[in-house]
Amino acid sequence: MTEDNSRELYDRALSVLPGGVNSAVRAAIEPYPFFVRKGEGGHVIDADGNRYIDWVMGLGPLLLGHDLPEPVRAGIQRKASEGPMYGTPTEVEVDLAEFVVRHVPSVEKIRFVNSGTEATTSAVRLARGYTGRNKIVVMQGGYHGAQESTLVEGDADDPKPSSAGIPESFAEHTLPVPFNDEDAIRDVFEDHGDDIAAVLTEPILGNYGIVYPEEGYHEFLREITEEHGSLLIFDEVITGFRVGGLGCAQSEFGVTPDLTTFGKIIGGGFPVGAIGGRAEIIEHFAPTGDVFQAGTFSGHPVTMAAGLETLKFAAENDVYGHVNGLGDRLRRGLTDIVADQAPSYTVTGTDSMFKVIFTREGPSGVQRTPEDASGDNREQGSDSLEEQCPAGCRQDPTCPRYDYSPKNAGDVKNAETERWRRIFWRQMKEQDVFLSQNQFECQFVSYGHTEEDVEETLEAYKDAL
CATH class of the missing domain: 3.40.640.10 (Type I PLP-dependent aspartate aminotransferase-like (Major domain))
Incomplete structure (x- = not known):
């Protein structure tokens, strides 16, 4: 993956724009942001021709995706x-x-x-x-x-x-x-x-x-x-x-x-x-x-x-059925992945919004047998994740994650925000998945996204987590 054109554009931008950007959050990616040339459906293509599944969607306005009906x-x-x-x-x-x-x-x-x-x-x-x-x-x-x-x-x-x-x-x-x-x-x-x-x-x-x-x-x-x-x-x-x-x-x-x-x-x-x-x-x-x-x-x-x-x-048209269905599929898939690979993390979101928050603490009683990598045979205990919110945190007091899930902004700020930004974001980008530029901004599903986009993204999360 080459980023020569984005690097050159950022060098030019630094000479004429404060921080090289027109909105501060765009500079969160280090050492420099990639520059987008165009969008197609649920994807963006950058100045170097690299194609990414886009879950930022302009930070929310693009309900229909980049290709307008x-x-x-x-x-x-x-x-x-x-x-x-x-x-x-x-x-x-x-x-x-x-x-x-x-x-x-x-x-x-x-x-x-x-x-x-x-x-x-x-x-x-x-x-x-x-x-x-x-x-x-x-x-x-x-x-x-x-x-x-x-x-x-x-x-x-x-x-x-x-x-x-x-x-x-x-x-x-x-x-x-x-x-x-x-x-x-x-x-x-x-x-x-x-x-x-x-x-x-x-x-x-x-x-x-x-x-x-x-x-x-x-x-x-x-x-x-x-x-x-x-x-x-x-x-x-x-x-x-x-x-x-x-x-x-x-x-x-x-x-x-x-x-x-x-x-x-x-x-x-x-x-x-x-x-x-x-x-x-x-x-x-x-x-x-x-x-x-x-x-x-x-x-x-x-x-x-x-x-x-x-x-x-x-x-x-069935826009909300489509985006909410994909959002639910994403959050359910992420919930399973997190339970297996990062049990302290919290999946959040509703309808066509989603995010994984890198919370530092979570239920401790989940165990897997060595032969069961999928986690389906977890031992039951007071901290079992079997009864957790299945598709994003709903602040349910009966959920085993309830005491650990973020209730306010301070809880999110105490998460592993630097790991998310400095390591995880780039790992996802290297797998052609574009996520919001920091731990705090949410991510969005559009009418232009497909089931294939969801499955590719879940596989990328598995690898990056």
């Missing part, structure tokens, strides 16, 4: 041929808005923007403007874009900026708590309840290795925010139109937030973001309300066409 491609090309943009409303943005309102339980009205970061920034501003309060509760390790209100680390007693360039005074209004920790939520509401504008959370942590919620956690968030007159904001930039199908993750969990932020899939692979929710709240955006929000490229007609055609195709 003909109706989707035609709809995008038709809109692009009519002109780039106009600075006035177009019919297609109304069409996409109507589609989202029909399918997502919490959304009565929606405002389109240009990125997930812009969506969460606007949602936080809207929550503060609507409630007249200042403080926002976020989950430690949850990612809500590159914005001042959420680039905050520490805890609720000592929040501080997680990036240079953010004034300490900004962080004072952000209260980080561990995901899945009801007591921590109760404490911040007891201390700051009268000034909490909103709780902002991903339904499933998607930038910290995929952490599933404990049963009842989101229902608890719904109850305590209503009790205190605060808003509940679901950040579905990652999970939107991927988990729970067209109803998004909130429909799968049966919890209706006040506001939802979207990105990625809702734009069909083009730059996009959106804020949806109860009409009485969304109406506080300008021009009908007092919360300013505007953008030159918001509701861009080509992006709106891409999002609408993608979601229509998913609604009219």
Whole structure:
């Protein structure tokens, strides 16, 4: 495998781009990232002609894969041929808005923007403007874009900026708590309840290795925010139109937030973001309300066409059956492999999301007879893996992995993150499998992937683990 062209391109990029990249995570691969020339189905081909099974999928937007179905491609090309943009409303943005309102339980009205970061920034501003309060509760390790209100680390007693360039005074209004920790939520509401504008959370942590919620956690968030007159904001930039199908993750969990932020899939692979929710709240955006929000490229007609055609195709074809079926097959296969070769590791994910977290501790009572390499004749014991979650961690208290599976971002951070990045990732790449660039970003199945892609990937995991 040659990487000469990627190395040359990176050398050029270092001269004109900070770190040689336009998004920090892309530089995580050492000594340099490979440069992609094009995508085909569930694969990418790099600048040197190397072909990889692609489980990154643009970090989530590509539900349909790299080869768009003909109706989707035609709809995008038709809109692009009519002109780039106009600075006035177009019919297609109304069409996409109507589609989202029909399918997502919490959304009565929606405002389109240009990125997930812009969506969460606007949602936080809207929550503060609507409630007249200042403080926002976020989950430690949850990612809500590159914005001042959420680039905050520490805890609720000592929040501080997680990036240079953010004034300490900004962080004072952000209260980080561990995901899945009801007591921590109760404490911040007891201390700051009268000034909490909103709780902002991903339904499933998607930038910290995929952490599933404990049963009842989101229902608890719904109850305590209503009790205190605060808003509940679901950040579905990652999970939107991927988990729970067209109803998004909130429909799968049966919890209706006040506001939802979207990105990625809702734009069909083009730059996009959106804020949806109860009409009485969304109406506080300008021009009908007092919360300013505007953008030159918001509701861009080509992006709106891409999002609408993608979601229509998913609604009219068995897209979710295909991607969720492959996702389930992947996670079940990984669960078996991990049980045999790395019993301390944790398989996570749901629907078309998956990841193996290199957790350091796990059940210790699993044994195999020497003649049974498959592990089918494991001896039963208190730590037997026979009753584990079969297709990704569900935070099931009866699962033998329950005490060891990550419950929050801190648990993932304590995993073998450097081994994942420095050794495992390259071992998978050498077997032509492209995984997300670090332990924290999740991986995605697309409509362009096949059963053969799954089987080849499982064989690569067997070898690399």
